[in-house]
Amino acid sequence: MTSSVILSSVTFVYGLAGFLYIFAWVFRKPAVGRLGTGAALLGLAGNTGGFFLRWAESYQLGFGRAPLSNLYESLVFFALCIALVYLVVERRTGNRTIGAVSMPLAFLAMAYASLSPDMSDRIQPLIPALKSNWLIAHVVTCFIGYAAFAVAFGVSLMYLFKRRGEAASAGAMPPVETLDELTHQLVVFGFLFLSAGIITGAVWANSAWGRYWGWDPKETWSLVTWFVYATLLHARLTRGWRGRRIAYLSILGFAAVLFTYFGVNLLPGLHSYQSMGQ
C-alpha cells in the first residue's frame, strides 16, 4: 500500500468522525460522540502513518526528504495538525461538541489534497532553494499555528451560534465563557507558533537569498494575519472587547490564514509552492 492510498482513506475516516460528532451533538447521543473520538483517533493514526510512509518512500526514490514541500504535502500535514490540536482540546475540556466544527476542517483539508483533480501527489525531489532545515522548521511551525487558528475559528463560530439564542442543541456546548476562554487560549498558542513560523521563514529566506524580509505577497499576508491576531490579543486586554468581538476577530484572522495559504497563489509574486525555486 502506498502512502497516497492510506491518506485518501484517511479523508473518509475524518469525514466519518466529523459526521459522528455532528450527529452526537444534534441528537444528543453521547455514545455516538465517543465513536466520533474513535474515528478521529483512527484518522490521526492513519494520517501520521501516511505522513511517515511518504517520507520513507522518498528515500526509496533515492532523494529522501521530509514530506513538507508542496501543496499536497502541506495539506496532509495541516489535516494532521488540526486533528491533533482538536483531540488535545477534547481531552482537556472533556467536551465533544467542538469536534463537530473541527473535524470537518480536517476532512476538508484532506479532501482537497486527495480528491482535487489538479493536485499532484507525486513525490518530487527538492529544488535547490527548498533544501534547508529552516524550511522544515518553517512549515512545521506555521501549520501547527494554522491548525490552532482553525480550531479557534470553529470555537468562535460555536460561540456566536450559542450567543444568538438558546437553540436546543446549544445546551450540549460548553458555556460561552469557556468558549471565549478557549478561543483565547488557542489564539495564544497559534500566535506563538505563527510568530515562530514567520521567524523561521525569515531566517530561511536570509540563508537562501540574503534578505530576511522582502514584502512578497505571501510574507505580507502572513504579517497581515499576525497583525489581526495581535489585535485580538490586545483587544482582550481592554474592557468591552470580550466575547462577540473577539469571536469576529478570530474569524477574520482565520480568513487571513486561508488567504495566506491559498489565495496568495492568485496574486502576482514568487512565493507559491510551485514557483519558489530560483
Add this chain to the structure above:
Amino acid sequence: MTDSTSTGGITDAVWNLFASIQLTITLLLSLAATSVIGTLIPQNAEPAAYIARYGENLFRFFWVLGLFDMYHSWWFQLLMALLAANVIVCSADRIASQRRILLVRRPQFRAERFRNLPEREEFDADRTPAELEAAYAPVFSKGLRAVRVERTEAGFLMFGENGRWTRFGVYAVHLSVVLLLIGGLIGSIYGFDGFVNIREGDTVQQISLRGGGERMKLPFAIRLNRFSVSFYETGAPKEYRSSLTLLEEGREVVNKEIIVNDPLRHRGISIFQSSYGSVPSDQAVLSFTSQATGMIYTREAAIGKEIEIPENLGTFVLRELRHNAAFRGRSVGDAFVGILTPPEGPAEEIILPVRFPTFDRMRRGAVVIAVEEFKERFYSGLQVNRDPGVWVVYTGFILMLAGCYVTFFMSHQQLCVEAVRRGAKTRVRVAGTANKHKPALARRIQRLSQGLKESTPS
C-alpha cells in the same frame, strides 16, 4: 502617569494617547489593511506596465500615494514609527506604574490578602503549630523564592513566591518589536543589496545595486573558478554550485564553493548563489578548407585576433559573436561574424553559424570556413549584499519567541500557608494567587496541600 508629565496638558494628552491600547488596535488594524494593498498592486514594476494596466489617471493617483513602492512610502513608514512610539510609551508607562510589583528585591506579604482567596485548601492536623513548622518548612520552600516564616499568636505564616520575573515577558515582546524596526532601519541605511553575473574564469569587483541599477565597487574582487549545475532524472535542477575565490589587492583571501542556502560571507558581505545561465564564449576553433588543395587547417580564433590563412588565401578576423543572427531574413541561431580579406579583391563579411558547420560552403569561395569547436561558458548569478542590521533583527526574533513563551505559559505565583491552633488540632490553610493561569495555580495549591498533609509527623 508620572508627576513630571502632568505639568503640561498637551504633553499629558499625547502621552496618554501613546500609552493607550486603543491606539495599538487602530494601528495594528491599519497596518493589516494597508499591507494588503501592496499585494494587490505589484510592487516596483516599470511605469509603462502600470499605465498599461491602470490607465493614466489611476496611475497618477497611485503614484502620488506611493502605492508602487508602498512599503517604503512615507505614510506606511509613519504607521510603523507610530507603532514603535506606541509600544515604547505604553511599556514605559506600565513599567513605571507597576514598579512596586516589578522591581522589588524582598517582596512584602500581608496575610489578609490570602485569607479570602478563592484558590485555597484547608485541613486539620493533629500536631502543634511548632511541630508542623519544622516539618513543613522544607516542603513549602521547594521551588519558591523569597520564602519567609512569621510567628503569629496562634501559629505561623509561611509566604513565598516565584516567577515574578515572568511579568517582564510582555516587555521583552514589546522590546523585540522595537528591535525589529531598528534592525530594519539599520539595514536600509547602512546596507546594500546588489547582484552580479560572473562568467567562469572572470573576476569582477563591481556589482549592480537593485532598484536603480547603480554600480558599486566591492572591497574585494570575486573570481568564479567553476560553475556546475546538476539535474534529477526528472529534469528538475538539483544543485547549483559556484566555486569562488575572493581577492584583495590581487591576493587570494578566501576560497569557497557556494550553493543555494549556503552563502559565502566575508567582511560583512554575503554572496549568495541566486541564478545561472550560459553565454557563448568568444573563443572558437575554426577550420579553413582550401578548395584548391582540399587541405584543412584548424586554428584557434578569438575576437579581434587576425589569422593568416595558409596557401596565401588571405587573412580572417572574428568581429563578434551575434546571438540569434539572421541570414537573408532567416534566423540561424548564435553565429560568429568575421571579415575575410583575400590577397586581392574586397574584404567580405562572413557569417559562421555555430550550429551549421557546412554553412559557409554556400558562399563558394576559395576557402570554406567552419566552426569546429565552440564552448558555452556558464555564468553564475550572484546576489551580493550587506545588512549590518540583521543581528539586531535576529536578537529581536529570539526575544520575541522567548517573551511570548514566558508571557503565554508562565506566571507570577504567590503562596501562603497559615497554621492556627484550635484546641488539640491545628487548622492549616494553603492559599495562593497568580497574575494569570489560575487553573495551574489551583493545581499547585492542591499538590502543596497534599504534600503538607503527607509530611505531617504522626
